[in-house]
Amino acid sequence: AVTGSGPHGRVVKADVDAAISGGGAKAAPAAKAAPAGAPAPAVAAKPMSDDQVLKLFADGSYELVPHDNMRKTIARRLVEATTTIPHFYLTLDCELDALLALRAQVNAAAPVKKTDKGEVPAYKLSVNDMVIKAMAMALMAVPDANASWTESAMVKHKHADVGVAVSIPGGLITPIIRRADEKTLSVISNEMKDLASRARSRKLKPEEYQGGTTAVSNLGMFGIKDFAAVINPPHATILAVGAGEERAVVRNGEITTATIMSVTLSTDHRAVDGALGAELLGKAQQRREPILFLLGRGG
Known part of the structure; x- marks a missing residue:
């Protein structure tokens, strides 16, 4: 032959x-x-x-841009994740109107602080800050889902360390809000802004983006309605967040409108079975919608 x-x-x-x-x-x-x-x-x-690959394209029709270390690391970890982790997906719609009203109330009540640029609010909450808090509290309510898979044992975590995907030039990185279950919304918001800013300038320390027990990836700001994210080992879950948009809903037999956001939970099926993942996602939804719960221990 x-x-x-x-x-x-x-x-x-x-x-x-x-x-x-x-x-x-x-x-x-x-x-x-x-x-x-x-x-x-x-x-x-x-x-x-x-x-x-190059034989498929005419000479002079392209240029070669060598991979930097970050791109190589991203490629290696994505191949590892998609070839070694059996992904399972669950999607749910969340009504945002109560959450948006909460955000407006809390932001309006924010005290001011003096900076070199003048007086500014002490915090400004985003929907993503609330998603981080909701995911952390859901993991505390469903502790079996707050886990990492190893071949010898299940690693059960005692706190919710939530990684948040941040787009940076040439790739992405996932800084971590440690013990997000214990932090108020205002603390999470300010910490996330600081981490994202230093991530984009590539000034994060390794301990600020390594580890974590879950992650949140939000593409809603780009108008993406829904998507499924790839799990970042050693996590067993990641929550993909779409855009909030006005949709028709039925209440008491009548059609009305509500602001709806679709979220998709990816789970490592070795660690989080379908029913357990559904319970986790349901708890995250419950903790995203009620105003009093999301207020937690203050703004």
């Missing part, structure tokens, strides 16, 4: 010429027959080589 060197192992003219000049194609050794009833072994698909 002639071995192909073209894209995806295709036989090209150069392969045929080489076989002819080498005295003809050599017969391939006969494969050993598999025992009757034995399943065929799985063969991992090999990615195309750099040369195979």
Whole structure:
């Protein structure tokens, strides 16, 4: 048989010429027959080589930009996550009107502080700050979901350390709000702003983005309605947050409108089964909607 060197192992003219000049194609050794009833072994698909990719494009039609260390790390971890973690997805719609009213009330009541730029509010809550808090409290309410998988044991976490995906030039990073279950909304909000700012200037310390027990990824600001995020090991869950938008809903047999946000929970099915994930997502929704609960121990 002639071995192909073209894209995806295709036989090209150069392969045929080489076989002819080498005295003809050599017969391939006969494969050993598999025992009757034995399943065929799985063969991992090999990615195309750099040369195979570049052969598909005309010379001069592209430029090569070498990968930096961050891009290589992102690629390696995503391949690890998608090939070693059995993902399971759950989607839920959340009404935001009560939460938006809460945010307006709390922000309006924020005290002012003096800075070199004058007086500014001591905090300004975002919807994402409230999602972080809601996810942290949900994990405390469903402790079996606050876990990490290892081959020898389940790691059960005592606190909710929530990573938050932040887009930065050339990639993304996930700074962590430690013990978010114990922090007020105002503390979470100010800490998140500081972490995001230093993330974009690449000034985070490793301990500020390594570890964590779950994560939140929000693409709502781009108008994305819903999506499923890839779990970031060692987490067993990640919550993908879409845009809040006005939708028609039925209440008491009548059609009205409400601000709805779709969220999708990705779980590591080894650690968080479907029913457990559904319980976690339901608790997160319950803690996102009622005003009194989200106020927690103050703004």
